[in-house]
Amino acid sequence: MPTVGWIRESDLDAFYEGTETTPDPGPVREPSFSCPFCSSVFPNQSEFYDHVYAKHRVERPxxxxxxxxxxxxxxxxxxxxxxxxxxxxxxxxxxxxxxxxxxxxxxxxxxxxxxxxxxxxxxxxxxxxxxxxxxxxxxxxxxxxRIAQETELKRVEQAFSEILASEAITRSSIGSFLGDERTQGSGKEYASGLADYCLGVLIKERPEGEKLTTPFSRYRELYGRALDVLKDFPRPLARLITCIIRFSLNDLRESGARTGYWELDLAIELLSNPTSASLPHPLGNITRRPVCPIDHGTGRMLELSKHLTAQRRWSPILDEECRTLAYSDLFDATDHQKAFAIWAASAWRLGSTECALEPLTQIAEVYPFSRWASKYLEQAST
Ligand SMILES: [Zn+2]
Structure with a gap:
């Protein structure tokens, strides 16, 4: 049987065979990349990627x-x-x-x-x-x-002023405020923020005669919840209360714009930058009216900073006043830290570096006071 070749020669093969020469097939052909979006062709992957990134990237909306x-x-x-x-x-x-x-x-x-x-x-x-x-x-x-009408917010503030700002707050007065018909409209959420704040004040103070079974630390939760709601209301009362809450929680981040409640503005400025040259001054003899309750711990700290920044020189008597407050059992941890910070800042301002050492050591690691306390400690030790 003759063997039959299974590849048929083409004319060209036959021709080459006849001439005994074979052309060089050349190097392996490079793969190319064609863009699926605009059909441009690229010789290599990195150029292709660069093109897609530059021309066809779809940004997140x-x-x-x-x-x-x-x-x-x-x-x-x-x-x-x-x-x-x-x-x-x-x-x-x-x-x-x-x-x-x-x-x-x-x-x-x-x-x-x-x-x-x-x-x-x-x-x-x-x-x-x-x-x-x-x-x-x-x-x-x-x-x-949840955008409430202006008139509804005013009605809530009216009820707040009558029920919670002019009288002593109790659980039952907070209940009456929340049940008042002026707090039932679109300002209801605003009212709940104000009520949470007042309940926080009450729990933080633990007045006798108030049967409060809630743990003490829950005041922070209530302050936090009130802050979360009130910060969104562009009203002076809401702004003042959010500043009080932030101050009481030792959150000095958003200090800057003043509240008009000068003791608070003073304490915030003193604790943000103890060497500040522009501490706010009292506003003269204008009549003031109670706008909102402040818990006694925070109130005491405001008085302390007002009292100490009014001094011209430091003395062991001032040291002792501060020490008594700073180590008192009646205050919350945040108020202890504030007392140390006000003590340190005031002594430092009046040039009494020695007396500032004790409180500085206490807050050197406590944010946000550590921002300046650790620096002063270093300066004092060199
Ligand atoms: Zn393309």
Missing amino acids: FIMLRGREPSGQAVVRSTLALSEIAVANTSHAIVRLDGVQQKPVSADKLKKIISTTFQAELRLELVNASEPKATPVATDYDFSF
Whole structure:
């Protein structure tokens, strides 16, 4: 049987065979990368990646309210102006207002919806579909709009002033405030923030005759909860109480704008920057009226800083006054720390470095006072 070759020669093969020469096949051909979005071709992977990153990157869409991106679940308690809303990388938005889905809207339309919504649950999906051949990128937010009317907030403040600011606070007066018909409208949440604050004051003070079974430390929870709500209300009373709460929790971060309650402004300035040259001064002989209760521990610290910053020189008597307060059993830990800080700051201001050493040592590791206390200790030891 003859062997039959299973590869048929082509004419060209036959020709080459006849000439006894074979052309050089050349180097292995490089793979190429073609862009799936615009079909440009690139010789290597890194150039391809650079191209996709530069030309076809789909950025995450997001929204900014008053210069900050809200968390996925946010509560809006005051009206937002159009200029306070920024929407970025968004081709359209899908909006559900109180569970009702609307047609997709543009970023501008979305801003209008947000600035004119007062009471609603808004579920928002921002979509960036700028690259037609790529999967769109989306970001979800849930906004709870609880914007109370101005008149309702005023009614709440009126009830607060009558029931909780002019009389001694008790559990039952807090109950009457929350049950008052003026606190039932859209200002209800504002009222609950104010009530939490007052309950915190009460628990922190533990007055006799008040049957309080709640643990002492729960006042911090109540202060925190009140802070969380009240910080969003652009009203002088809410702002004052949030400053008092922050001060009492030794949170001096947002100091800056003054509250007008000069003892508080003074103590905040003293504890933020003990060598500050611009401590606030009393406002002269103007009549003052009680605006809100302050817990006795915090009140005592305000008096101490007022008393000590009025001194011209330091003495062992002042040392002893401070020592008694700073080591007293009746205060909460935050007030002990404040007493040491006021003591240290005042002695240091008056040039009594020696006397400042004892309190400085106590707060050298305690934030936020450690920011200056450790520095002063170092200076004193060199
Ligand atoms: Zn491309």
